[in-house]
Amino acid sequence: MSIWDWSYVWEALPYLYRGAIVTVQATLLGFAIALVLGLVFALIRQSPNRYVSIAVTEIVEFIRSTPLLLQVFFVYFVGPQFGIVIPAWTAGIGVLGIHYAAYCSEVYRAGILAVEEGQWEACTALNLSRQRTWRAIILPQAIPPIVPGLGNYFVGMFKETPILAAIAILEMLQQAKNFGAEHYRYTEAIIMAGFFFLVFSLVASAIVQSVSLWLNRRYHLQ
Amino acid sequence: MNEPRIRFENIAKRYGALTVLDNPDIPCNGKVMNEPIVRFENVTKRYGALTVLNELNLSIARNEKVCIIGPSGSGKTTVLRMLMTLERINGGVIWVDGEPLTHVQKRGQMVLASDRHLRRVRGKIGMVFQHFNLFPHMTALQNCMEAPVSVLGLPKKDAEARAAELLEMVGLSGKKNHFPIQLSGGQKQRVAIARALAMRPKVMLFDEVTSALDPELIGEVLSVIRKLGAEHDLTMLMVTHQMGFAKEFSDRVCFFYDGKIIEQGPPDQLLGNPQNERTRQFLSAVLEANS
Numbered sequence: 001m002s003i004w005d006w007s008y009v010w011e012a013l014p015y016l017y018r019g020a021i022v023t024v025q026a027t028l029l030g031f032a033i034a035l036v037l038g039l040v041f042a043l044i045r046q047s048p049n050r051y052v053s054i055a056v057t058e059i060v061e062f063i064r065s066t067p068l069l070l071q072v073f074f075v076y077f078v079g080p081q082f083g084i085v086i087p088a089w090t091a092g093i094g095v096l097g098i099h100y101a102a103y104c105s106e107v108y109r110a111g112i113l114a115v116e117e118g119q120w121e122a123c124t125a126l127n128l129s130r131q132r133t134w135r136a137i138i139l140p141q142a143i144p145p146i147v148p149g150l151g152n153y154f155v156g157m158f159k160e161t162p163i164l165a166a167i168a169i170l171e172m173l174q175q176a177k178n179f180g181a182e183h184y185r186y187t188e189a190i191i192m193a194g195f196f197f198l199v200f201s202l203v204a205s206a207i208v209q210s211v212s213l214w215l216n217r218r219y220h221l222q
Numbered sequence: 223m224n225e226p227r228i229r230f231e232n233i234a235k236r237y238g239a240l241t242v243l244d245n246p247d248i249p250c251n252g253k254v255m256n257e258p259i260v261r262f263e264n265v266t267k268r269y270g271a272l273t274v275l276n277e278l279n280l281s282i283a284r285n286e287k288v289c290i291i292g293p294s295g296s297g298k299t300t301v302l303r304m305l306m307t308l309e310r311i312n313g314g315v316i317w318v319d320g321e322p323l324t325h326v327q328k329r330g331q332m333v334l335a336s337d338r339h340l341r342r343v344r345g346k347i348g349m350v351f352q353h354f355n356l357f358p359h360m361t362a363l364q365n366c367m368e369a370p371v372s373v374l375g376l377p378k379k380d381a382e383a384r385a386a387e388l389l390e391m392v393g394l395s396g397k398k399n400h401f402p403i404q405l406s407g408g409q410k411q412r413v414a415i416a417r418a419l420a421m422r423p424k425v426m427l428f429d430e431v432t433s434a435l436d437p438e439l440i441g442e443v444l445s446v447i448r449k450l451g452a453e454h455d456l457t458m459l460m461v462t463h464q465m466g467f468a469k470e471f472s473d474r475v476c477f478f479y480d481g482k483i484i485e486q487g488p489p490d491q492l493l494g495n496p497q498n499e500r501t502r503q504f505l506s507a508v509l510e511a512n513s
């Protein structure tokens with residue numbers, strides 16, 4: 001038996017392909033949720049109502065201080081005992097999205113706080129509505145600089161998708177493992193999965209970087 | 223035809239104990255002209271335990287140009303910021319064009335005004351800041367169009383025409399499509415002036431608008447302000463350390479010290495022949511610093 005056997009590579013490909021699609025889908029959907037919900041968290045934390053903002057701050061803190069796997073288990077296994085049955089796919093992506101939303105909200109917050117106080121004052125002096133102030137003045141300055149920070153979590157989330165295997169979602173690493181178990185041969189499949197993770201991470205980083213560059217140029221920020 | 227269409231004769235208006243109008247009898251197309259456009263009435267401002275302004279009273283007439291001078295920390299900026307609603311007041315009333323700025327009358331009592339009221343009254347006031355506060359992601363033209371379009375609901379084309387006109391007035395028609403980062407300090411400040419004017423305020427506030435500028439750029443900004451004063455019906459309230467400009471430009475100079483106006487009067491008198499010892503000390507210190 002050789003260390004590396006190309007025939008296993010060809011045989012494993014369809015497994016990995018199916019898994020890769022699940023992994024990429026989970027990452028994209030989960031991150032879309034994280035981006036939107038993270039922004040919502042960050043905006044609510046800026047609310048002038050102290051109770052609302054404290055409540056959201058606590059929720060974010062709670063999500064960040066408990067393991068992702070525990071949260072997935074909680075929703076998928078504990079939920080049904082209270083009559084809340086959520087399909088694995090929905091639960092997995094939902095929890096992934098919410099978990100990373102908590103992290104992203106911190107990044108958004110840093111971006112928002114970095115916008116100079118004078119910008120807010122100019123908006124008041126010009127009588128802009130609160131909504132318009134956020135949309136046209138604050139966020140266009142707050143978000144471009146934090147794209148790299150958000151991008152880190154994008155890659156981070158991608159690398160954590162194997163956790164979904166715990167609730168029987170056939171993402172890529174699980175597929176590689178299944179292939180190994182069926183063929184009594186793990187080397188090729190596991191290494192291929194690793195290679196794919198590496199390539200995807202590199203591509204994602206490159207995309208993040210160009211988005212960052214483009215946004216900064218688009219909004220004429222440094 | 224000599225008879226005015228509307229004439230106010232010995233009109234007085236009080237809200238509770240507050241006298242808003244006292245016998246204004248100068249008619250001018252129905253507008254009461256001797257009613258001050260801005261009036262601080264016993265306005266108090268505190269930061270925590272620190273009382274910055276204590277029962278300030280200050281009236282500013284329509285089209286009057288008032289300069290505020292005084293040592294650092296005397297509350298000059300605070301006065302402008304309260305009027306722009308950037309700071310809450312802790313006591314008293316600020317009247318703008320006959321209406322309380324932050325409060326409304328309800329059953330004889332003053333209650334905190336709604337956001338709508340606040341925005342309507344605030345619309346009469348414009349402000350130019352020491353550090354410009356231009357929107358960095360918008361061109362000079364867009365900076366001047368944003369509020370007219372989104373607040374006043376002006377069609378884009380009209381807003382653009384007006385913005386271009388204003389930029390021309392401040393001598394920047396060639397820089398319309400430049401971003402703030404591509405402009406010098408003096409140019410930025412002139413864009414900021416045009417941006418404030420685009421909202422057609424009745425009162426313009428200037429807070430040390432030349433303090434962040436290199437000396438050679440101060441002149442271009444002051445000459446824009448001078449032109450504004452000469453060509454537009456604008457009330458101007460200006461914090462400045464430029465005594466020469468205050469002297470030539472203003473109708474009145476107020477000397478702030480420790481949160482109070484301790485001396486005020488026409489510039490020639492206040493700057494040339496101050497009565498108060500503190501004023502004299504301040505002016506000679508400024509003179510020394512500038513020589």
Ligand SMILES: Nc1ncnc2c1ncn2[C@@H]1O[C@H](COP(=O)(O)OP(=O)(O)OP(=O)(O)O)[C@@H](O)[C@H]1O
Nearest residue numbers: 269270272274292293294295296297298299300301
């Ligand atoms: N946000 C704030 N919190 C606490 N204290 C403040 C705040 N803003 C101003 N102050 C205090 O209020 C006083 C008046 O400040 P203000 O900025 O009005 O002074 P100023 O006359 O404009 O001074 P300068 O010439 O230095 O600009 C100062 O003692 C200042 O320390």
Ligand SMILES: [Mg+2]
Nearest residue numbers: 298299300430
């Ligand atoms: Mg000041």
